[in-house]
Amino acid sequence: MTQVAAVVAAGLFLAMAAFQASLAAGAPLGAHVFGGRNAGMLPGRLRLISGVAAALLLVFAGVVLARAGAVSSPEGLAGLLTVSCWLIAGFLVLNTLGNLVSKSRFERTVFAGTTGVLAALTAYVALAA
Numbered sequence: 243m244t245q246v247a248a249v250v251a252a253g254l255f256l257a258m259a260a261f262q263a264s265l266a267a268g269a270p271l272g273a274h275v276f277g278g279r280n281a282g283m284l285p286g287r288l289r290l291i292s293g294v295a296a297a298l299l300l301v302f303a304g305v306v307l308a309r310a311g312a313v314s315s316p317e318g319l320a321g322l323l324t325v326s327c328w329l330i331a332g333f334l335v336l337n338t339l340g341n342l343v344s345k346s347r348f349e350r351t352v353f354a355g356t357t358g359v360l361a362a363l364t365a366y367v368a369l370a371a
Contacts, residue, residue: 244370248310251363254356255303259296266293275353278346302330302364310367327368334361 272280308315309323341354
């Protein structure tokens with residue numbers, strides 16, 4: 243069951259990474275992120291932040307998959323993977339809270355729900371693996 247949770251989490255992380263990468267590439271979806279203050283294409287600084295977010299989301303997917311044993315990782319990293327999963331879960335809880343208070347309806351609904359589910363899945367993998 244842990245590997246299933248990790249694969250579902252990884253799929254959600256990948257979907258969010260794709261969305262952030264599209265923002266970084268200039269997709270005109272700015273009204274849906276960063277509090278909805280930027281209609282259309284994001285300004286350069288926020289596009290850079292979206293690019294970094296996309297990369298981090300890919301790393302998060304890899305960490306969760308490695309912790310669950312769904313992908314191999316170097317020996318001796320089990321403790322680091324556990325701590326990393328807890329840090330990611332904590333970050334996702336904070337992210338969910340931020341999304342819930344956003345002026346963007348998309349962030350309050352889609353992103354808050356997604357990051358909330360990801361927080362729960364990541365915590366489950368940290369506990370269960």
